[in-house]
């Protein structure tokens with residue numbers, strides 16, 4: 001559906017995208033990750049024909065965006081990083097303008113407007129001037145703009161920045177809902193969002209792809225490390241000492257204190273070894289009491305920070 | 310007309326509507342029109358009763374100088390605002406050609422100017438009360454004003470595509486329009502080298518305006534204005550196409 005090959009973008013001598021290639025299948029939701037200045041927005045602007053690439057191609061359903069950009073633009077809905085709104089219009093005026101300029105038949109404009117107002121939850125602000133909208137509603141109006149012409153592909157540049165947690169959850173649900181029928185690329189700095197919504201994620205850094213795969217796979221690729229957390233009642237230093245003596249252990253460190261004599265520790269076992277049984281026996285043997293014991297795998301956050309250092 | 314052309318024009322019309330709506334959605338448009346009418350009428354009627362002629366000559370002598378401020382004030386925000394709001398990314402990723410967008414902005418500005426001129430109708434009406442009006446120069450004056458205004462707008466629109474800064478766009482448009490206007494004026498030509506005089510006299514926006522305003526419609530003048538407008542709209546489309554703004 002979207003095929004990007006050897007994409008390079010230079011601004012002057014500054015290489016912003018360096019020979020990037022990837023593809024997105026129909027119906028896929030792709031998360032686009034990377035630190036500030038990595039090149040996410042630039043990639044999106046090239047896909048949407050705002051910028052032209054210095055080298056390389058972008059194909060939408062086999063059509064090169066440089067060869068027939070009028071055709072590819074029709075298939076794409078785009079929500080730029082700065083939501084493109086006319087502050088002096090009211091919400092319905094803006095949506096009507098978007099519908100008209102997208103060439104929707106006169107007879108269908110009402111229906112399409114009602115549909116995007118419904119799915120983006122805009123009913124209560126429909127008559128408001130856009131300049132009076134809160135950030136969350138601006139974002140929603142922007143999203144409504146992007147889906148107005150029922151595009152097959154959605155390019156969303158940080159659709160959830162600046163929103164409160166409730167709004168983030170709402171927009172995320174919306175993306176998931178829309179994503180059932182559409183191909184979506186969205187960029188974000190919130191990694192839990194990627195695990196929650198994406199089929200696949202790409203991490204870029206300094207204009208290069210540094211990792212690619214399903215969120216779960218990315219974590220596995222990072223080495224499949226895990227951490228066992230245990231909280232016990234017992235003398236801190238003694239516990240630490242004894243834990244370190246255990247077999248199949250890479251490291252132990254003191255993590256936190258809940259109350260007098262109740263301490264938590266992070267244990268990193270050797271790869272592939274389950275130490276939990278051993279661990280509980282050790283605690284019992286020493287007459288400490290277990291308050292908590294759980295195992296957690298390395299998070300996407302850790303992978304991200306590792307790769308983009 | 311075939312379907313493609315119709316769609317092409319319809320899109321321009323939709324954008325044009327949005328542009329025009331943009332003027333009247335903000336109070337600035339009313340202020341511009343208000344100031345334009347007050348200044349124009351005041352300067353005209355100040356001398357009108359002294360001279361007592363049923364002619365708008367004095368008004369059309371004046372108009373290019375008022376337009377020199379009005380046109381850049383109209384055009385300065387046309388691209389700057391799109392860049393500031395980020396709507397430029399929306400506009401330029403729509404399935405439209407750059408020409409469609411440039412033309413709609415130009416005609417939006419021209420329509421605004423046209424409306425402003427329409428509201429000066431009080432002047433010719435009051436002439437009728439004084440005596441016999443020679444309508445040739447009046448109609449010629451208005452026509453010339455539209456052509457001249459169109460030329461200023463095309464130039465100003467091009468300049469505003471180059472920058473994000475409205476103040477810079479205004480000042481640059483004012484200065485370049487001023488130069489383009491006076492380059493053919495007599496007091497400039499006196500100081501110019503002899504071989505340049507015919508060229509400069511032809512290039513000046515003002516020379517052609519006063520030709521038309523006398524009520525003499527010469528295709529040379531009209532072709533001159535249309536070419537002037539076309540050149541700057543073309544340059545504007547090029548800037549937009551190459552995203553060549555700062």
Ligand SMILES: Nc1ncnc2c1ncn2[C@@H]1O[C@H](COP(=O)(O)OP(=O)(O)OP(=O)(O)O)[C@@H](O)[C@H]1O
Pocket residue numbers: 011014016034035036037038039040041042043
């Ligand atoms: N118009 C431009 N001219 C010159 N350099 C630019 C331009 N636009 C972007 N850049 C540069 O390109 C690089 C990548 O920018 P880009 O906006 O793609 O990053 P990003 O991954 O979207 O970052 P963020 O997370 O901050 O949004 C940056 O170093 C930026 O300075």
Ligand SMILES: [Mg+2]
Pocket residue numbers: 040041042081157
């Ligand atoms: Mg960005």
